[in-house]
Amino acid sequence: MYKFFLFLISFSFLTVTTVSAQLSAPEVAGVYGGRVNAIEIIPLDSSSIRIFVSTESANSLFYQDVDFSSPDGPTGEPFVALPDANEDDNLGGNIRLLSADWNSGTLFFINEGTLYSISTAEGSRVEVAQGVSGVRAYDGYLFYLTNEPGLTLHFGAVDSSDGSFTEDGDSPLSVSTESVQNPNGLPIYINPVNGRVYLAWMGLSEPANIYKSSAPYDSLDKSTTFDALPTTGLGSYSYGSFGMGPDGRFFAGTTAGEEPNHSKFIAWTDDDGATWDTLSTGIGGGASGTITCGTDPTDYPVYFGSAYSTSKGADGTWKSIGWQGFETHPNDGPAGVVATVPGMVVFTTDMGVGASMDFGASIFEINDGLEAVQIADFDMTHDKNDAWVASKSGIRRVTNYASADEEWQVYFPMGDGSPYYSVAVDKENPDTAFAGNIRVYRTFDGGANWEQVFRMEDFWNTDFDFFSYISDIDVHPDSGRFVVWGVNSPSSGVRGAVFYSFDYGNTYHRVDTDVYNTEVTRLTVVPVDADSFTVFVACDYVSDGTTSSYGVKTIGFRFSDESAHFSNDMIGESGGDITNFGANDIKVNEFGDVVVAGYNSSEQPRVYGKQADSTAWVMFSTAGFPENGRSSAVSWGYDAYDNQVPYVAVNNTLYALDSTYAKWNEVYTYPTGNQVNVLYWDDLLVGTGTGLYEQYLSPTGIKDLAKAPGSFELLPNYPNPFNPSTQIVFRLGVNSLVELTVYDVLGRRVQTLVHEARPAGLHRVSFNAEKLAAGVYFYRLKARPVNGGHAFVDTRRMLLLK
Incomplete structure (x- = not known):
């Protein structure tokens, strides 16, 4: 064979x-990770969230649920491809705009100009509209942009039970007489202070085009107009990255300098463009397509690719997102803030997806199951x-x-x-x-x-x-x-x-x-x-x-x-x-x-x-x-x-x-x-x-691969985070030679917990870290079936708090 x-x-x-x-x-063949295009995070209830990501692969959309109900920290299952957006659904790897309705859990996305809604259930994908270039779900409403010709905003309600969309009788509204295209889609923002709808895209003769609605998002009607905001204060740069802070501050970003000596440049306005503050972050790399902000309006972090500001984008507050030796580092892709969990942020990384529990000061990979x-x-x-x-x-x-x-x-x-x-x-x-x-x-x-x-x-x-x-x-x-x-x-x-x-x-x-x-x-x-x-x-x-x-x-x-x-x-x-x-x-x-x-x-x-x-x-x-x-x-x-x-x-x-x-x-x-x-x-x-x-x-057709049985599994440790002890559980499909080892973030072996033959079934091992320093550790299971076949190898992360 x-x-x-x-x-x-x-x-x-x-x-x-x-x-x-x-x-x-x-x-x-046990190879997980991939290039991630977009991230969207919604709360499922008071103690759990769902992370959606789109990837640059035929497995177009994935999701992962994370639970925070334990006082010892979050636990999550591996990523799973959405049944109606995996490799056999022909959606491709260029989905770059995601927006989810928090009430129904429905995800809206744009693929090749077509707007879809989808859930985690098989058969849930529904075509909403065609010729779409931007989308935003917000507070039970859906907003999307088309060129008909001229930039046009559609709006309506999203059903809180099934996520279906009903367009408002006063929709659509004209934004601009010119048609607008953007390779990464057109962002739509809702100002949480004044409720107005903001639209932004890269300018040709202007540094940027930014429009604001005359009425709040929940009061739009046929009389609503859109006015262009002043952008002369942005200077000579052309801006293509945008974001909205929880206090209504509007951000614009770009790249300054020539490759490879280029860095991220940021601007913001608190008065709808009447005045702009601009500065170089001093952080190298290209400009991400999105700028993401924290949720506390009094003071919040700002995420811009591989850089972040610890305080509202201000000068002197910009840093590179932290990473540790055992992990890959973040790249200049999008980020997602977890609104219900202060300090938790999800990033795109060179390997796939990473997360931080300390606002971006350090990250760890969460790629399990990301088959992209x-x-x-x-x-x-x-x-x-x-x-x-x-x-x-x-x-x-x-x-x-x-x-x-x-x-x-x-x-x-x-x-x-x-x-x-x-x-x-x-x-x-x-x-x-x-x-x-x-x-x-x-x-x-x-x-x-x-x-x-x-x-x-x-x-x-x-x-x-x-x-x-x-x-x-x-x-x-x-x-x-x-x-x-x-x-x-x-x-x-x-x-x-x-x-x-x-x-x-x-x-x-x-x-x-x-x-x-x-x-x-x-x-x-x-x-x-x-x-x-x-x-x-x-x-x-x-x-x-x-x-x-x-x-x-x-x-x-x-x-x-x-x-x-x-x-x-x-x-x-x-x-x-x-x-x-x-x-x-x-x-x-x-x-x-x-x-x-x-x-x-x-x-x-x-x-x-x-x-x-x-x-x-x-x-x-x-x-x-x-x-x-x-x-x-x-x-x-x-x-x-x-x-x-x-x-x-x-x-x-x-x-x-x-x-x-x-x-x-x-x-x-x-x-x-x-x-x-x-x-x-x-x-x-x-x-x-x-x-x-x-x-x-x-010669006779399909035969099974000689690989480790699917019943092999390394489960999340509990509790996690922990201090000083935690339980590690693994399942063996057949009698196996088992090695269970703990490593630090530099890949150094800390302790071998198991090194012996174990029978098939569920096994529980206790790990006591009383003498170890606080931080991220990794536990790795390697199980070789005693009767031959592929070894099962898996690694998980755990956080020791002291």
């Missing part, structure tokens, strides 16, 4: 017997025991893969929380790995320590810009000292590049590509003999009038003189260059046959192959493919009877080429909205927009 790692597809030149086999249903990690790249050692994964939320390493000792770890090299696009491992030494985002990092000790070996910033004034990134990295399969990385520059007229090193990245050189552009998508190193080897370079299709990039380039290298010889030509059967082709992925089998998957200028899927003893590339049949779509990933694989065949991912479907090379057959279709980014064969690992998944191939 085989498992298939899905990231790309490859193609085989062997003649095989046609077999119609199927893959098992995908199962998550966007996998970009994957690499594995020759023995298939160790692998590294690049994602938009960190670098992940798995050791002892598919064994009872399987274990996952998350890394942010040198604290760098930028999205990661590429990763490569020394195939003989799993502790040596390289990771790339806009920099290249290297570790020689399995991720414990990282070094920066390349910085894109050093080239911004020459060939690259702020948007250029390290699109792929590869290591010579037989000599880990050779590493090569590629650059992709999506901006018009900006070039890509290939860099290489013969000494693990200590020194590097750029490949001379003459006038040709290499907008790199994938790289693969193929040995020719003991001295020479070839690097195949898959390139995007780019033709912007300034530069062009296409197809597959080849670079010949030699160890003996460390030389590099570049060739731009991708020769077709007729002897001419293949230029109408953008390559997304490329793989080589053990016979030296190459397969590359991509698309043409009409966005139609294309797959080419080249045999080891040939210089000509042959386009394979497109029969069986959809008319439009990019072939995103390719891999050599096997059918159910061990025949080697090529697999290709087009959109959300996996295809295999039949033995006659005449047609592609569907093997597995993922839920609509999933993008397959990586395919890796031995086990089939599938890297998608929601996470990393394992699948098995079976």
Whole structure:
């Protein structure tokens, strides 16, 4: 039996017997977190809250309930995807405006211009309106914006029992004669002091556009008008971030300076724009789309991306949101304040979602169940025991893969929380790995320590810009000292590049590509003999009038003189260059046959192959493919009877080429909205927009994955927070070898509570922290079934108060 790692597809030149086999249903490989777009928090009752988040993945919306009824502190279950907004509902990963009705618990959100209402119940999603650009639920009312043409405000009541919306008879109202668009949506605010409705968006000729209603939100009628507030006091900056304080103070934010030396700039008015106060926060980074405030009108914190003010935004009160060594740090996304729990704030972080119980002075991750990690790249050692994964939320390493000792770890090299696009491992030494985002990092000790070996910033004034990134990295399969990385520059007229090193990245050189552009998508190193080897370079299709990039380039290298010889030509059967082709992925089998998957200028899927003893590339049949779509990933694989065949991912479907090379057959279709980014064969690992998944191939159809039983569980400790003792409870599905360990925030082992065989069932262990300092601690359960199978590993947090 085989498992298939899905990231790309490859193609085989062997003649095989046609077999119609199927893959098992995908199962998550324990990778949680993801990029979060929006946060909304509502009280469920006097002692519990619900956290809604939207993610940049096919699992569009999640929720988590947190209970505060215990005097020992909050407890919460893992995040759960909303049944009507998960990966099979085709809502995508661009939901950026959420607003919930506190009375009914109904969540309103905008997706591709359509306003929906939804609850946690299956079948609850309802379309409310189309052409919507902003939404706010407030005090039993719903407000939303459309362009009809001209900016228009709709309003009405929300039923407190079922969340249904009834538009008011005086709705809609004209706000502006001009239509207004904003990539992140248009915010709507209700001033808690005067009750007026405020609308704001980035200005073109003005620093910002801010409008105020003439009547309170609960008294709007056909006579209501909207007036523009003065913005001349904002100066010369253009503002795109806005917020409203509990005392009616209106905030506007932007970014001052040029990347990478940019910082957050804030402004506010207490008199509807007659006067503005402005200041630089002194905190680096970009501007978040929202500014969130605390709830006490006498004095309150202000949250602006990764920065916060301890007192109403005033000068001298701005700080960076705190984070600890065991945690990732907050990014410049939105924040959510818990109105019923003073001091509790929820943030977006590099890893997913974080929370603070002290107004932002320190945070901890709450990503359990957030199945939204966007996998970009994957690499594995020759023995298939160790692998590294690049994602938009960190670098992940798995050791002892598919064994009872399987274990996952998350890394942010040198604290760098930028999205990661590429990763490569020394195939003989799993502790040596390289990771790339806009920099290249290297570790020689399995991720414990990282070094920066390349910085894109050093080239911004020459060939690259702020948007250029390290699109792929590869290591010579037989000599880990050779590493090569590629650059992709999506901006018009900006070039890509290939860099290489013969000494693990200590020194590097750029490949001379003459006038040709290499907008790199994938790289693969193929040995020719003991001295020479070839690097195949898959390139995007780019033709912007300034530069062009296409197809597959080849670079010949030699160890003996460390030389590099570049060739731009991708020769077709007729002897001419293949230029109408953008390559997304490329793989080589053990016979030296190459397969590359991509698309043409009409966005139609294309797959080419080249045999080891040939210089000509042959386009394979497109029969069986959809008319439009990019072939995103390719891999050599096997059918159910061990025949080697090529697999290709087009959109959300996996295809295999039949033995006659005449047609592609569907093997597995993922839920609509999933993008397959990586395919890796031995086990089939599938890297998608929601996470990393394992699948098995079976000649008879679906079979169960050999993984830890679902009845394994590590439960929240109780009480939490605690002083000085707490109870830790875990459930074992089968008899297992158990290790239960406590760590501090720096990852140091504090105490091993259990290290022995335990029978199946529920187990309770007491932990006494009388001799420990107050703070955040972590308890980790590792359970290996005694009869074999995957190990169950889980970690939870607990807070010791003294």
